[in-house]
Amino acid sequence: MLKIFIQFAAVTAAAAAAVVNLHPGFGKSPGKMEQRRFDSLPNRQNGQFVNDTPLHRKLNPCDASSLIKDSLKRKEHRGPSHLIPVAASEWEQEDSITWLGHSAFYLNIAGVKMLLDPMFGPAPAPMPFLAGKRYTGSLLGKITELPEIDIVLLTHDHYDHLDYRSIRRLKEKVRRFVVPLGVGAHLRYWGVNAERISELNWHESASEQDVTLTLTPSRHFSGRGVRNRNQTLWGGWVIASDNAKVYASGDGGYGEHFQTLGKQYGPFDLTLMEGGQYDDRWKSVHMRPEEAVQAHKDVCGNKLLLAHWAGFTLAFHSWEEPIERALHAAEQENVTLLTPEIGRTVPIHGAVSQQLRWWQKRNCENKKQMR
Numbered sequence: 001m002l003k004i005f006i007q008f009a010a011v012t013a014a015a016a017a018a019v020v021n022l023h024p025g026f027g028k029s030p031g032k033m034e035q036r037r038f039d040s041l042p043n044r045q046n047g048q049f050v051n052d053t054p055l056h057r058k059l060n061p062c063d064a065s066s067l068i069k070d071s072l073k074r075k076e077h078r079g080p081s082h083l084i085p086v087a088a089s090e091w092e093q094e095d096s097i098t099w100l101g102h103s104a105f106y107l108n109i110a111g112v113k114m115l116l117d118p119m120f121g122p123a124p125a126p127m128p129f130l131a132g133k134r135y136t137g138s139l140l141g142k143i144t145e146l147p148e149i150d151i152v153l154l155t156h157d158h159y160d161h162l163d164y165r166s167i168r169r170l171k172e173k174v175r176r177f178v179v180p181l182g183v184g185a186h187l188r189y190w191g192v193n194a195e196r197i198s199e200l201n202w203h204e205s206a207s208e209q210d211v212t213l214t215l216t217p218s219r220h221f222s223g224r225g226v227r228n229r230n231q232t233l234w235g236g237w238v239i240a241s242d243n244a245k246v247y248a249s250g251d252g253g254y255g256e257h258f259q260t261l262g263k264q265y266g267p268f269d270l271t272l273m274e275g276g277q278y279d280d281r282w283k284s285v286h287m288r289p290e291e292a293v294q295a296h297k298d299v300c301g302n303k304l305l306l307a308h309w310a311g312f313t314l315a316f317h318s319w320e321e322p323i324e325r326a327l328h329a330a331e332q333e334n335v336t337l338l339t340p341e342i343g344r345t346v347p348i349h350g351a352v353s354q355q356l357r358w359w360q361k362r363n364c365e366n367k368k369q370m371r
Contacts, residue, residue: 023126023127024126024189024190025125025126025127027157027162027164027185027186027189027190027224027225028185028186028189029182029185029225029228029232030182030184030185030231031185034185035047035231038181038182041181041201043201043202043217043233047231048230048231049181049182049222049230049231049233049234050230051217051220051221052217052219053219053255053257055219055221055253055284055285056284077318077319078313078316078317078318078319079132079135079313079319080135080319080359083135083137084101084135084136084342085136085341085342086100086101086139086142086342086343087340087341087342087343087344088343089145089344089345090345091106091108091113091146091147091345092147093108093345094108094109094110094111095108095109095243095244095347095348095349096108096346096347096348097246097270097305097345097348098343098344098345099307099340099342099343099344100118100120100139100142100343101134101135101310101311102117102119102160102309102310102311102312103116103117103119103155103161103250103251103272103274103307103308103311104116104117104118104139104311105117105272105307106146107239107246109211109239109241109244109348110209110210110211110241110242110243110244111209112150112151112209112210112211112241113148113149113150113151114149114150114151114152114211115146115149115151115153115170115174116153116154116237116248116272117153117154117162118152118163118166118167118170119159119160119161119166119311120138120140120142120143120163120165120169121134121138121139121164121165122134122137122138122140123312124158124159124160124163124312124314125159126159126164126224131159131312132313134311134312135310135312135319136311136342140165140166140169143166143169143173146173148175149173149174149175150174150175150208151174151177151178151208151211151213152170152176152177152178152179153178153213153237153239154177154178154179154180154183155218155234155248155251156180156220156222156233156235156250157182157183157186157222157223157224157232157234158223158224158251159224160311160312160314161251162183162186162224164190167186167187167190167192168190171190171191171192174196175196176196176197176198177192177196177197177198178200178206179197179198179199180199180200180201180215180232180234180235181199181232181233182222182231182232182233183199183233184197184199185232186224186232200215201215201233202216202217202235203215203216210241211239211240211241212239212240213237213239214237214238214240215233215235215237216235216236216237216238216247216261216265217235217236217257217261218235218236218249218250218257219252219253219254219255219284220250220251220252220285221234221285222234234250234251234252235250236248236250236252236261238261238265238268240265243349244269244270244348244349245267245268245270246268246269246270246271246272246348247261247266247268247270247271247301248271248272249272249273249274249287249292249295250274251274251286251308252274252287253283253284253285253287253291254295258294258299259298259299261298261299262298262299262300265299266299266300266301267299267300267301267302268299268300268301268302269301269302269303269348270302270303270304270305270338271295271296271299271301271304271305272305272307273292273293273295273296273305273306273307274286274292274307274308275287275288275289275292275293275306275307275308275309275326276289276306276307276308276309276310276315276322277308277309277312277314278315278322279315279316279317286308288325289306289321289323289326289329290326290329292304292306292326293329293330293335293337294329294333297333297335301335302336303336303337303338303348303352304326304330304335304336304337304338305337305338305340306323306326306337306339308322309322309323310323310342310359319359320359320360323339323359337355338352338355339355339356339357339358340356341358
């Protein structure tokens with residue numbers, strides 16, 4: 001029996017590897033020459049990119065057991081019971097931002113039109129049946145509404161941030177992609193011309209008209225396949241013009257780097273802080289809502305917009321818990337937290353209009369429909 005089990009496991013592993021190699025959605029790792037060039041960098045060790053502060057991500061047997069138990073618990077509160085509607089957007093409003101759910105944003109700064117982590121697909125996986133569905137339903141159709149895009153910014157290559165279907169539909173509408181080192185390999189594999197891709201290391205910058213784009217460190221990791229962990233870089237972005245400055249944290253755990261970034265690049269008119277899909281078992285790579293509020297203060301932000309929630313169920317907390325906890329922490333710390341509906345365009349400057357708790361309205365509507 002043991003021999004049969006080993007043979008079955010080997011066949012299963014070989015089949016999984018074949019799927020990863022054949023399905024284009026898994027992307028492509030940087031080539032050997034590119035890897036050798038990366039190996040001379042200070043944030044690279046033993047053939048992989050590394051964080052300034054090492055991560056502690058190995059699960060012990062108790063963690064593994066608890067993950068299995070949590071995955072089997074009732075799931076009705078982990079996602080909304082009905083699709084979340086998407087508000088109409090105002091793409092031409094200058095110095096504004098439009099949240100498109102999870103970590104996808106459209107920014108119009110000084111007339112430069114940008115997309116940050118434009119994941120519009122129906123599920124955070126190359127094959128949708130492998131993951132839960134998007135709370136709004138697929139947003140791939142919304143790409144036709146978008147104006148011509150000057151810049152696409154990516155924070156890293158995880159499925160919920162870099163999506164094969166989205167890039168394939170966007171690529172003819174985008175003039176330039178600015179990404180962390182190594183991420184360009186995925187884009188080239190998906191048909192984006194290499195001349196339209198700029199790859200940066202931490203603290204390196206690119207410019208577009210009057211806007212400067214700087215990649216900054218975060219405490220995270222990368223990888224899309226079975227054997228390409230940390231072959232590409234990850235990070236956050238400083239997006240700055242003469243009239244507006246925005247900081248996007250990207251995914252990553254809380255750390256002292258936020259204070260360092262605040263001193264080096266702050267203050268910011270607006271911060272986009274990751275604060276969802278958290279769990280004590282992976283606290284070194286994802287922030288809790290309270291940590292997102294503190295990170296906002298560390299980088300010297302004015303207004304805060306919470307990212308990494310209301311898109312997909314990737315953790316075990318309820319879907320609305322991140323924003324509720326963030327609101328409570330923001331009130332305690334006297335921080336202005338914006339809560340726009342998905343798709344709603346809001347100005348970066350100016351007075352804050354009445355804050356909407358739209359997720360509570362959705363819950364009330366759902367309860368009425370269930371009666």
